[in-house]
Amino acid sequence: MEPSPRRMPTLDEVAERAGVSRTAASRAINNVPHVSRAKRDAVERAVRELGYVPNPTARALATRKVGAVVLAASSDEAGLFADPFFAEVIVGVSAALEQTDLELILLLANTPRGRERLQQMIRSRRADGIMLMALRGDDPLGRLAEEAGMPVVFGGLPLTGEPRWYVDADNRGGARLAAEHFVRTGRTRPVMITGQVNTRVSVAREQGFAEGLTLAGVPLLDVASGAFQEEGGSEAMEQLLDAHPQLDAVFAASDGMAIGALQTLRRRGRQVPEDVSVIGFNDLAGARHTNPPLATVHQPVRALGHEMARMLVSAIDGQDPSPLILPTRLTVRESAAPGATALR
Template identity: 85%
Template sequence: MEPPPRRMPTLDEVAERAGVSRTAASRAINNGPNVSRAKREAVERAVRELGYVPNPTARALATRKVGAVVLAASSDEAGLFADPFFAEVVVGVCAALDQSDLELILLLANTPRGRERLLHMVRSRRADGIMLMALHGDDPLGKLGEASGIPVVYGGLPMTGEPRWYVDADNRGGARLAAEHFARSGRRRPVMITGQVDQRVSVAREQGFAEGLILADIPLLDVASGDFREEGGAEAMEQLLDAHPQLDAVFTASDGMAIGALQTLRRRGRRVPEDVAVIGFNDLASARLTSPPLTTVYQPVRALGHEMARMLVGAIDGKDPSPLILPTRLTVRESAPAPTLPAATATHGSR
């Protein structure tokens, strides 16, 4: 016969082992006020010795917290969180939450059912806070922070308005770096493959690229949408080559679309970078594995998730963290190499 299941220790037993009242034990376990250091240490020792696990319902009543946060993406793509970009975000979020007692819930929230699930979690207070990503257009979730009553941190700005708490990358400045690099390299017929046109990240990267070209007095031949997908990047590159066979540079708003563009260029007999230079955006691990390796705008994707979670934890704890814009930089590889300067110019520039 199997032995009966081991009975879980109770709060009363923890209090008795620690030599404190039940109320003091509860306050110590739930990080409550008015507990001396000696009593707190005694309770923590009793918890370890007895293997006590707090009842989540009772703990929620005592602390008014449920011990969970949501990372929701306004998308109906089932494999979204397996995408290298979002996978890096999740890694960063988990690293930050590892320093807390909060659990993470992942949720796709662009379908009516997904959106209703998220709203139900808000109304029933089944989460202490929410992180929102990948909002489109006038998505009603963009106003969730105003109406939810719980902290909401946005990963990337929505198309309209500016929420109280958000973490974003310098998308506009990063795209401008790509334009400046093309200009220094002597490229004069650039095109762009943008992401989904109803996302602010796409708009910001297109604006930054166009601004950089204007400052260099270089016209932007055309822009096509690849929807942030590898397949979309390949299709957009086909369209751009058909419309502008003389193009000599392409900037894509994501590394995935750049990979698709490289495939099309190879199939159409265009050499990279000799005929066409290519620059992506994100600098994920895949950028080093393309042929040739991809020049791309680096944004700290893992740090984006980490700072979102840190900001949310701070807001849950009653703080008012400031919005954060993370820096970007250009990582130069073989798909768009650095320009080769004449010896005399290089000598002058080094002084």
């Protein structure tokens, strides 16, 4: 009787023996760049001990990977990645990639030169996948990447269409929470400061806020755009005060714009929250240090970046991850304190 053939060890068993992720083991075996010496040595030792033989087809596929992913934003603002929101996203992305030995490349891609750089990167396959953020209108960046057959994960949905892979926050539901809080605390003359009107996030937050007010029978007096900038929020607040001197509540679609609104309200002699209640969106660290502390809709910004990176790594590894919507919640602070009484 002939002995039964010995079962061949798997890549997962090699990774477990080496104490590394499956992705790291694959990259070490296939001599892909950006794998630390310690991990490479551990994988090589596990391969010898287990007698692992790589699958030729899998090996051919793996060697086409370059060990880098791109986080590209459709913006020409040089300080974008230093913005507190994007800084938190980058922290989340980096944390997820720490376990994979993938290099992160940051790219501003709203200018013709930026788009050209992204095109060159795609055509030369200098990245294994792309994360796209801050898309406006019918942005060509998504089509550029997807047409190249490269895995693409969207951070936030684009204004048109629905991509295969994306991570977003419940923007509409979060804005509705702000409206419900104003109604619950007796505010009857609310206004809104929105971001860029050609972005899905602005549209969703405006829709959610208007829905919450409509369900309660409270009219939305007016909307002005602050372009997601502190200065824009300040200017929008000026416009709204001039048009509606008796307004008693302001929902700003970002913390930065809400901070600008607070500055204008103070300059115009309005007390917050006694005269005007103010709520922002994002709940970044700076919201706790405004005067007064800013009530805001919390979205898990760092988790947004982390889940984008995790989703992209899964797609690169040949899986088909499901899109993800992260929950939002209202963080009530002094700028929208329930006990304050609006002047009538």
